[in-house]
Amino acid sequence: xxxxxxxxxxxxxxxxxxxxxxxxxxxxxxxxxxxxxxxxxxxxxxxxxxxxxxxxxxxxxxxxxxxxxxxxxxxxxxxxxxxxxxxxxxxxxxxxxxxxxxxxxxxxxxxxxxxxxxxxxxxxxxxxxxxxxxxx
Numbered sequence: 533x534x535x536x537x538x539x540x541x542x543x544x545x546x547x548x549x550x551x552x553x554x555x556x557x558x559x560x561x562x563x564x565x566x567x568x569x570x571x572x573x574x575x576x577x578x579x580x581x582x583x584x585x586x587x588x589x590x591x592x593x594x595x596x597x598x599x600x601x602x603x604x605x606x607x608x609x610x611x612x613x614x615x616x617x618x619x620x621x622x623x624x625x626x627x628x629x630x631x632x633x634x635x636x637x638x639x640x641x642x643x644x645x646x647x648x649x650x651x652x653x654x655x656x657x658x659x660x661x662x663x664x665x666x667x668x
Contacts, residue, residue, distance in 0.1 A: 533597040540592035555596040568646040575639035584613025
């Protein structure tokens with residue numbers, strides 16, 4: 533398992549993405565899957581940066597773990613911000629015309645649709661969000 537601790541700022545989305553991509557490259561992760569993971573990182577770390585400590589800046593930890601049989605990567609996002617379970621929100625009504633849709637929720641919806649597993653828990657004063665993506 534590899535771990536990166538970094539300030540939860542929008543400017544740090546790129547370093548977090550680079551950190552995860554370094555691990556994915558070592559696994560020879562297919563490009564299509566890497567792009568899906570990059571979108572998930574942008575959404576999830578971006579949400580932590582924008583909302584977890586607002587208006588302050590606080591720490592975040594990103595862990596990358598490889599599991600075998602079948603080969604998968606588990607990426608864990610941890611922050612000490614305001615408790616918030618993004619999975620508890622209802623999925624957006626994507627079949628409604630644009631002018632009838634409510635704002636928000638599309639990013640986490642895409643994460644849930646493109647990742648193989650997404651879990652959230654609040655434990656010991658920490659938001660812990662995990663995404664899992666099979667690489668085979």
